[in-house]
């Protein structure tokens with residue numbers, strides 16, 4: 484049975500490659516139009532009898548390359564004697580069309596077989612295997628994939644694929660293989676030096692989820708694109724060591740980035756998936772009061788100071804995650820309630836968290852409570868209730884004060900925002916015991932962490948991003964809360 488399969492495989496290979504040389508030019512292939520990106524390279528190779536169509540009118544540019552095809556094409560490019568002969572492989576017939584090329588290239592160390600004396604001629608070739616073969620055939624032989632790939636990039640033979648990797652495990656298609664071989668054989672086809680992006684780096688921004696790519700070597704130039712943290716970029720081949728602004732390629736975009744945000748290793752503080760859907764989620768933190776409005780005051784400490792400090796701590800946590808975060812104020816200024824709502828709407832925020840400190844005329848009033856609006860102008864009340872519930876439980880966990888509950892009230896910022904929103908009252912500034920926590924940096928930090936964890940719980944349970952959120956807990960030594968909505 485295997486003999487029969489091998490026989491038909493051989494017939495197929497013959498059918499693919501035995502079309503008389505020169506009969507068809509790429510221009511006459513109906514599937515390689517005049518604007519096809521590989522047209523020139525395919526013409527070049529067809530003219531030299533190195534590649535042929537799969538029929539007089541078709542080239543099949545998207546079809547995967549098999550190991551037998553690769554042997555024939557590289558063998559012809561090297562002008563080896565390809566006449567059919569006996570090989571060392573039990574799955575290659577002596578008279579099969581590829582046999583001479585396979586045997587010749589194995590002899591030269593360009594190709595190898597498998598441990599069981601097979602060559603597996605119909606197996607598809609990956610881009611990584613192609614890199615090794617081209618290095619062994621035309622450059623320095625190597626058994627290191629990384630070395631082989633770097634060489635092809637440096638020489639302008641091949642580039643990375645869309646995600647910045649080389650796509651080692653991806654199958655190689657006929658049009659790409661044709662392009663690579665044409666570039667090896669003739670410099671005219673090689674990627675111009677100023678378009679070669681070679682060395683791999685990772686985007687590593689501590690302060691946010693993205694790195695801005697600029698049109699020129701300065702932050703004042705136009706924004707080209709924003710590259711997610713953890714993404715691969717490649718440096719232009721002429722990049723000088725120590726340059727501050729460097730020209731890079733990210734995906735199919737080319738521009739300048741600040742080299743201080745690139746590292747050799749994939750950063751560990753981002754989600755393993757740089758395209759995490761969470762990277763599109765914007766959390767707005769709203770530190771209550773500010774400027775001429777101090778909010779409540781107790782024991783000489785103002786609410787506006789605590790809300791900003793706690794928001795800043797929360798922001799630090801979000802900054803270590805894929806989430807985007809923005810604050811309605813970042814210093815001691817007055818921002819009207821209407822402008823706080825407008826701030827969130829203008830940015831199309833996904834969640835709004837307003838941070839406040841309670842006060843009462845009785846100094847014995849103590850504890851934690853949080854609010855959602857049941858009379859919302861717009862937006863989902865259920866989502867707001869869930870967000871509030873998850874926040875409340877993390878607040879209790881952080882400060883251990885009494886639970887005054889999840890409540891409803893039509894406060895302006897939670898009533899008029901159209902995204903899930905919550906207003907948190909973090910203890911009583913008028914109570915001595917609460918006040919101690921409110922003003923102490925260690926406790927402010929714990930409460931900032933609580934806001935972050937509450938948001939994680941909400942996205943984990945309510946919004947259903949379990950897989951994306953799950954790895955974020957362990958990074959801050961936490962676990963998902965029980966489901967509470």
Ligand SMILES: [Zn+2]
Nearest residue numbers: 771778839840
């Ligand atoms: Zn307040």
